[in-house]
Amino acid sequence: MCDYDNAIFRLATAQEAEPEDYTGEDGLLYCGSCRQPKEAYFPEGKTFFGRDRHPKECDCQRKRRETLEARHREYKHREEVERLNRKGFTDPAMREWTFENDNGKCPQMAKARAYVEQWEQIKDGNHGMILWGEVGTGKSYFAGCIANALMEKEVSVCMTNFALILNDLAASYKDRNEYIARLCSFPLLILDDFGMERGTEYGLEQVYNVIDSRYRSQKPLIVTTNLTLEELQNPEDTAHARIYDRLIEMCTPVCITGENFRKAKAQAKMECLKMLLNRKESL
Numbered sequence: 238m239c240d241y242d243n244a245i246f247r248l249a250t251a252q253e254a255e256p257e258d259y260t261g262e263d264g265l266l267y268c269g270s271c272r273q274p275k276e277a278y279f280p281e282g283k284t285f286f287g288r289d290r291h292p293k294e295c296d297c298q299r300k301r302r303e304t305l306e307a308r309h310r311e312y313k314h315r316e317e318v319e320r321l322n323r324k325g326f327t328d329p330a331m332r333e334w335t336f337e338n339d340n341g342k343c344p345q346m347a348k349a350r351a352y353v354e355q356w357e358q359i360k361d362g363n364h365g366m367i368l369w370g371e372v373g374t375g376k377s378y379f380a381g382c383i384a385n386a387l388m389e390k391e392v393s394v395c396m397t398n399f400a401l402i403l404n405d406l407a408a409s410y411k412d413r414n415e416y417i418a419r420l421c422s423f424p425l426l427i428l429d430d431f432g433m434e435r436g437t438e439y440g441l442e443q444v445y446n447v448i449d450s451r452y453r454s455q456k457p458l459i460v461t462t463n464l465t466l467e468e469l470q471n472p473e474d475t476a477h478a479r480i481y482d483r484l485i486e487m488c489t490p491v492c493i494t495g496e497n498f499r500k501a502k503a504q505a506k507m508e509c510l511k512m513l514l515n516r517k518e519s520l
């Protein structure tokens with residue numbers, strides 16, 4: 238808004254004086270609470286529709302407005318994160334896989350934080366990761382933390398797996414290209430539990446199709462897998478070889494060595510129940 242529009246806006250939104258407001262020595266209305274003027278003279282003694290002054294925000298009015306604006310921004314932000322959650326997670330449980338909920342047992346977690354913190358460079362350099370390691374070490378959790386933290390930055394992420402993708406592709410064979418194009422449109426794609434989908438020729442073809450499309454989209458991909466690095470580097474046949482070759486070209490292997498996450502969770506649950514039962518006894 239130019240000054241002129243601004244002045245009109247202020248005239249149109251002139252507020253009534255509060256009871257504790259007072260007129261200062263300069264003849265302007267002052268706020269009784271913050272003692273800042275609620276009016277200002279037009280510059281160079283100009284008048285506008287017979288008025289020599291226009292309303293002006295005092296500190297309390299500004300603070301009130303800023304609080305409202307911040308609340309509105311926060312509301313809009315939460316709405317956007319919620320939309321990205323619904324769009325990007327194929328399982329509602331993934332929403333809970335956050336840095337805040339982390340049990341601190343995975344020594345590589347700092348890498349997940351660094352990935353998020355340096356997202357702009359990661360994205361520009363198209364840096365993917367293969368998260369590999371033993372079953373239950375928290376690879377999916379690690380990837381989920383990245384997904385949640387990026388969504389919190391309003392970055393669109395899709396976290397899914399090939400079992401779901403192959404189901405979807407089988408169900409929608411007409412729009413296969415559209416479906417794959419959608420997967421490739423996300424700035425970050427996470428494929429969880431890669432290698433679990435024991436390959437029929439058709440399945441492997443589709444897996445290659447998705448990985449290769451993602452490769453050509455030049456956007457980063459994160460894969461979690463129970464396959465060992467050795468298995469990835471020594472594929473059993475050419476159908477697997479071309480998939481793994483693409484993956485290794487796009488993704489840097491990161492070994493996840495967290496203590497068995499599922500066992501620890503089961504243990505924690507047992508402890509919790511024990512405590513509840515004991516409490517019941519002592520009542």
Ligand SMILES: [Zn+2]
Pocket residue numbers: 268269270271272273295296297298
């Ligand atoms: Zn005030």
